[in-house]
Amino acid sequence: MNDEGTAHIEVRDLALAYGDRVVQEGLNFSIARGEVFIIMGGSGCGKSSLMKAMTGLLRPSAGDVWYEGQPYWAGDEQQRQEIRQRCGVLFQSGALWSSLTLAENVALPMRHRTRLSEAQIEELCAWRLALVGLRGFEDYYPNELSGGMRKRAGLARAMALDPEILYFDEPSAGLDPVSARLLDDLILELSASLGTTIVVVTHDLASIFAIAGRALYLDAGSRTQLALGEPAALREHCEHAAVRAFLSREATVPADAGETG
Amino acid sequence: MTQHGENETPADEARVEARIDGGKLTLTISGDWLLASQPPGREALLAMIREAGDVHEVGFSCDRLGRWDAALLVPLQALQEAVQQAGVQLDDDGLPEGARRLLRLAATVRERSDVRRVREHDNIIVRIGNATLEALAAGRELARFMGELSFSAGRLVTGRAVFERRDLLLFLEQTGANALPIVSLIAFLTGVIFAFVGVMQLQRFGAGIYVADLVAIGMVREMAAIMTGIILAGRSGAAFAAQLGTMKINEEIDALRTLGISPMDYLVLPRAIALVLMMPLLTIYAALLGLVGGAVVSITMLDISLVQYLAQARSAVGLNSVFAGLLKALVYGVMIAISGCQQGLACGGSAMAVGQATTSAVVMSVLLIVISASALTVIYTVFGI
Ligand SMILES: Nc1ncnc2c1ncn2[C@@H]1O[C@H](COP(=O)(O)OP(=O)(O)O)[C@@H](O)[C@H]1O
Ligand SMILES: [Mg+2]
16 A cells, blocks of 8 residues: 555554553554554553554654654654644544633644734634534633534644644544544545545444554554454454454454453 | 645745636636645635626636645635625536535534624623622622531531541541641741740830730630631642532532432532541641740740740630630631632633632632631620630
8 A cells, every 4th residue: 555655654663561561562564645544452452552652642662653754753852843743633532622712722733833823823713613513613612512522623623733644542432323423424534635644543343444444453462463454354354363353343352362451 | 734745846826816707707726825825815715706796606727726725725615605695606616626525524514503602892891790790699609508518517417418438537637637747837937926026025114924925815816726727728728629620520520419419418528527627626736836936935035934934824825715716716617618619619611710719719718717707806805705
C-alpha cells in the first residue's frame, strides 16, 4: 500500500512500558498518506498507550515513531513541536476545555498557533462546527451538550489546525450505535474529502468493520502485535486463533492467548 | 485541509471572476486559496451574486484552481446559503470533488432555529439588578441548605443517617490532627503579639502583671476561636468545596441520589461533624499555646515568674469565659462546614467553577465567622457572660 516513497507514519521496534511493566514491545508497522488505519485489541492491551507514544504524550522505552522519515522521539523539542502541530487528536471523552464555549475551544489552537485574524477565526470556527453538524452551538459550554455532541465538538477542535493526521481514541465509546455509526461515517467522509491520514484506536467491532481500513491487532497476553490486515480477511484467515476470536466476538479465548487484562 | 502539494511553491494569487451566460452565473475560481495568503472572503463572493442580479442558476469553473483549504470553503458555504435562500439553483459540479463533499456535509445538518444564543451586553443598571437578584438567590439557597442540614442532623440523632465511619475518621484527621502545626504557630505568635503590645502599654503604669489577664481573656474568649476558624476555613472549607465540586462535575453526587442516598447525610454530615468536633478542641489547644506565647514574652520582658503569670492568668478567666470561647468555636465550625459544603454542592459544570466555588467557600466562611463573632459578643454582653 505504501511502496512509493517514505511512509507517512512509521513505527519501528517500539516498546511501551510503565516503570518496569512492559505493556507492548516489538511493534513494527507503517501507515501511508491518506490511509485509514485501525489499532485494535481487547481492553487494557495498550492501544491508548501506543497512541500516546505516537502523539508525543508517552516516551517509549525503546524504538521510535517516524513521521515522513523524521524520528519523533530522537528529534529536538522544536522538531517535535513541528510534528505535533501536524497531528490532531480526539480524546476518548472529548477532553473539551470545560470553562470555554465550543467556539472558544475550536478557536484556541488557531489563536495560539496561527496568525489568522479574529474575524477569520470566527468564520472558521463556524465552518468547522457546521462540518461536524453543530451549527449554531458556538456559544454552548461542553457540559450543556450530549456525549455525542461533545465528541463531534472535540473532532472540530482536532481539525482546527488542518492536521495531516487525525488520531481518534475510542471514537464510539459511550455513544449509542446510531451516533457511533454517524461519527464513523463522518470520520470516513472527512478523510476521503480532505485526504487526511487517520488512525483510529478502538475495540468496537461494529466500528472496526464499518471503517474497514487496515487493522493492527495488539495482544495483551504476548504483549506484541499479532496481526495486520483487513479486518474481514483477518476474521476468516488469520493464523492466530485469538485474532479470529476477537473479530468474531467469541467468548472463549484460546489457550495460546495467555492471560488478558 | 490543504491538498498537499509536494513542493512549497509560493502561492498564485487567488481570483474569482463572474460571467453571466443566459441566466446562468458562472464563477471562475483560480489561483491558490489558502488561509495564509488571504484570498477573497465571503463578502467578495456575496457581492458578485448581488451584482449579477436576476439569474436562475449559479455554477463554478475551477480548471485553474490550485491548492485550497478552508479559505475556499468558508466563502463558498456563505454563497451556498445565500443562493439557496434566494431560491436559485446551485450547480456544484464544477467544484473539486473534496470541496463538494465537504460543503454537502456542512449543509446536511440544518441549524435548528432555537439553538443559537444571543450574546447580550447589559447596561450598568441591569447588571446591578441582576447582581442583587443573584445575591438574594444565594441567600435563599444558603437558608435552604441550613434547613436541609438540620433535618440531616435530626436523622443523625435518631440513627438513620447513612455515611461511612471511615470517612468521618479521615476528615477528623484531616481537619484536626493535620492542622496542628499551623494552628500551633499562629496561636503562639498571636499570644506573643498580644503580650508584647500589652507589656509596652501596661508597663508605663507599673501594671505589667496584668499582661497575663490581657492574654488569657483575649485568647480564651476571642482570638483562639477566630484564628482557628480562619485557619480551618482556608484549609478544610476550601478542601471540602473542591472535593464536592469535583464530585458534582463527575456526576458522583447524582449517582448517590439515584441510589436513594442523601448527599447531605453521606457527604456533608461527616465533614460537618468533623469540623464541629475539631473546632472546640483546636481552640482549647490554640488558647493554651497563646498563653505560652504570652508567658515567654512576659517572663523575658517583665520581672515576673512563671508561677505569678499562671496564677494571674487563672484568676482572670472564669468558667464562663471558657464556655464563651468554646461556644464561638462551635458556631464557627458550623459556619465553615456550611460554606464549604454548600458552595461545593452548588458548583457549576466546569473546571473554572470548581475554583470559584473554592474561593467563595473561603470568603463566605470568613464573612460568616466575623458576623457570628459580632452577634455572639453582643449576646454575651446582654446576658453578662
Ligand atoms: N499511567 C499509567 N501508569 C501505569 N500503568 C498504566 C498507565 N496507563 C495505562 N497503564 C496500564 O497499561 C496497560 C495498557 O493500558 P491502555 O493503553 O490504556 O490500554 P487500552 O487503551 O488498550 O485499554 C493497562 O494494563 C494499564 O493498566
Ligand atoms: Mg484506551
